[in-house]
Amino acid sequence: xxxxxxxxxxVVVTAGGTRERLDPVRxxxxxxxxxxxxxxxxxxxxxxAQVTLVTTAAQPVLPAVQQVAVASAAEMKAAVEAHxxxxxxxxxxxxxxxxxxxxxxxxxxxxxxxxxxxxxxxxNPDILKALGAAKTHQFVAGFAAETxxxxxxxxxxxxxxxxDLLIANQVGAGRGFxxxxxxxxxxxxxxxPQPLARASKLTLASQxxxxxxxxxx
Ligand code: C5P
Numbered sequence: 001x002x003x004x005x006x007x008x009x010x011v012v013v014t015a016g017g018t019r020e021r022l023d024p025v026r027x028x029x030x031x032x033x034x035x036x037x038x039x040x041x042x043x044x045x046x047x048x049a050q051v052t053l054v055t056t057a058a059q060p061v062l063p064a065v066q067q068v069a070v071a072s073a074a075e076m077k078a079a080v081e082a083h084x085x086x087x088x089x090x091x092x093x094x095x096x097x098x099x100x101x102x103x104x105x106x107x108x109x110x111x112x113x114x115x116x117x118x119x120x121x122x123x124n125p126d127i128l129k130a131l132g133a134a135k136t137h138q139f140v141a142g143f144a145a146e147t148x149x150x151x152x153x154x155x156x157x158x159x160x161x162x163x164d165l166l167i168a169n170q171v172g173a174g175r176g177f178x179x180x181x182x183x184x185x186x187x188x189x190x191x192x193p194q195p196l197a198r199a200s201k202l203t204l205a206s207q208x209x210x211x212x213x214x215x216x217x
């Protein structure tokens with residue numbers, strides 16, 4: 001029997017890149033595979049938590065994980081907010097699109113006949129920032145995928161989004177997105193940064209969740 005270190009805990013995790021529709025057959029998205037979020041959900045379930053995984057991805061999950069399939073940031077926000085009040089731990093591992101097309105056409109967009117085309121975008125709501133502002137008893141964690149100035153950018157995000165933990169990782173050049181392993185630094189509001197050595201996403205998920213439990217006391 002495995003160590004049930006999250007017995008009785010309600011955990012909400014998001015995973016994958018959001019898909020922002022232009023028209024019925026096209027969308028904007030990113031390279032996130034959903035592997036890190038899915039690993040967190042599976043490890044939490046194996047550790048006895050009641051887990052809701054709000055995901056855009058189709059990664060294998062344990063039967064005990066309650067999956068909520070979403071596509072856009074707006075759908076993800078609604079699903080996370082529906083489960084927030086009852087949650088003890090919320091981890092936003094999803095790569096939420098910063099912008100979406102200003103309009104989702106209800107028909108396939110046609111070529112304009114011009115050489116170029118400009119697509120108007122509007123900003124998506126920051127789900128994590130809203131959770132950080134709304135949290136009462138919940139432990140709220142986010143990720144920061146950075147290509148440069150990883151620690152400085154992530155530390156700024158920790159403060160700006162008012163979260164309890166920011167997990168920073170370097171992406172680009174074959175690192176982070178869609179890989180089976182990862183290398184991260186845990187940033188806490190009032191503890192020293194904690195680097196976790198390169199390991200499988202499953203191993204890192206276990207280390208991250210154990211650290212969260214230790215800090216929650
Ligand atoms: O600001 P940035 O996108 O780098 O922040 C990353 C963190 O914020 C991730 O945890 C991501 O899930 C979350 N996020 C969000 N809503 C957004 C953008 C990012 O919840 N619109």
